[in-house]
Amino acid sequence: MRLWKRATGALKDRNSIWIASLSRRSAYRNPELEAVIIKATSHDESYLDYKNSQRVFQWVRTSPIYLTPLLWMLSMRMRKTRSWVVALKGLMLMHGVFHCKIPAVQMIGRLPFDLSNFTDAHSKRGKTWGYNAFIRIYFVFLDQKSGFLSAEMKVKRGRVREMEEEPLMEELIRLQKFQSLLDMLLQIKPHADNMVVTLILEAMECVIVEIFEVYSRFCSGIAQALLRIYENGGEVEAAMALKVLHKARVQSEELCRHFEFCRDIGVLNASEIPRFELVQEEDIIDLEGIIDGISNRKKSLDGKEMAEEEGNKAIVVKENGGIVNVEQERESKRVLRTIITEKWEVFDEDLNSNWEGNDSSDDRSISTTTSSTALVPFVVVPASSNQVIPDLISF
Template structure:
């Protein structure tokens, strides 16, 4: 049965490539690009065509004119397929496109195809329900990521720090990052799937994405807390909720990485233990934030005028922030710099299709 499925998948891919080759070139169709997408999302579960995925990335980085043909071809393939292998490769390819720092990608909004109810049609449900669940969770994350974040670039983050963005806006963005992290933690394979190399390679993508988003959350929380004494009551309450959720997510991350290590996900072993926020630090920060709220409600008379009281004890707060996040940030940078060359032909984190931003992170698909 496996041999028949493989032969059938190869025949379908060849027919699709042939149909693409005879199609008429137009603003919405590019035969060469379509053929590269088909090869990069083939039915072969044992092989990922990195060369053709690289070609796809190179096209979309060359000109925005290639975006429409890319979306048309990939959407058509995703909507027609009933193979979990093709669907997963398509999601990994789309993830890589989003990470290429192409400004025009911000205009996409949500993903141009829908895999929220995907179900493999080539095997019994009892054998494929785990793959179906994995693909649905991966799709849900990418769809929300596309809707909220557009192009995921460090330059955007640095620009945000330079602008006079309100604390409320920063807190809303932090809540969005935390929601995305929750969605990422829903993407996990079953033990029976760990003998499938494609699933483990996809998980390598997810691990790096988790650390990238978690680092943004940590850095964002640190920036917010430094400015907490200038916050209003609404912002201070939101900051407290964000902090408590960051603590809970740190605990979930530790369990998630332990699970991934046990399942054989290599990148889960490349990073050190997740740096948790000590409970005593959480209590101290809660007292500081509650103190800020009390100070805001205090009316102080000075020089015959009424002024709002302001906290001035920034020293302890900065000390607590440093203890919680500086070590994690250094660890993250060190591990990212250490991800590098291919390992004997097997795809490593540096080669993973949906992990690397084409310009900011090392990647086998990088042109």
């Protein structure tokens, strides 16, 4: 039965390649590219065709004009297939396309196909329910990521034209979206005992790489957001940042458990579990102090308990007899708050931004190795680095 299934799948792939060769070249059709896509998403579940996958990525990097026929062919294949093998290979291929670092890829928007209700039709549901669930959540993540990248690119281009700085609230909202992406990534894992197979492990390799990608972007964002809050943030911004930090503490524990699970099932990228430290308690206390400080100040103003206007500087006598100006006291506290944020690992937005089309990486924080047999370039975070992991995305 298994041999017959493989023979049938190979025959389907051969017929699809023959039909593609007969198509006329146009803005939406490219027979050579279609043949490569079919080979990269074959029915053979025993291996992943890295050679033809890399050829697809080379086409995309050559010129943006090849992106349209690629999406057209991949969408047609995903809509027609009822094989979990073809569907999973198609999603992995799409995942690799996102890492080609081409602006045109980031402007795709939502994916042009839908696998959120995918069901394999070649085996009994009792044997394939785990694969169906895996493909569905994998698709949901890629669809959400694609929409997120598109929205980010549009906002960034508009802000560059207007030469405006990103509002603090928008920066915090983006951090919450990163956390939502992390939640979805943690759900992409095998749930059945019969799923520890080659293709699933290969897909999990891509997922681990993506976790590091989202993780580094979040760390960079939260460090910058905390600095801005300590400088001139208000009560609303501090309260929102506090919510983000509380969720980050929960996610750090979930990430540790997820990496342990991946290591146990044989995912190579998770062989060395990085240290995901909990959120620093000082950061949380400091944000709570900002919120309480603003609230107390408002109460004092309402009760007319303020001594005088800002022009009359208040003097505080210390217990040791020293005299300190109130404004100096505030400035010293502000500096202390800024020092606390240095416990977050800062990733340069321009240097470490695979999401925005930059090939460079910050050597101080991460190292990147790209294998010729990898669909997604692997980002390695040293186990000794002190980094902290912090709704579905709505547009």
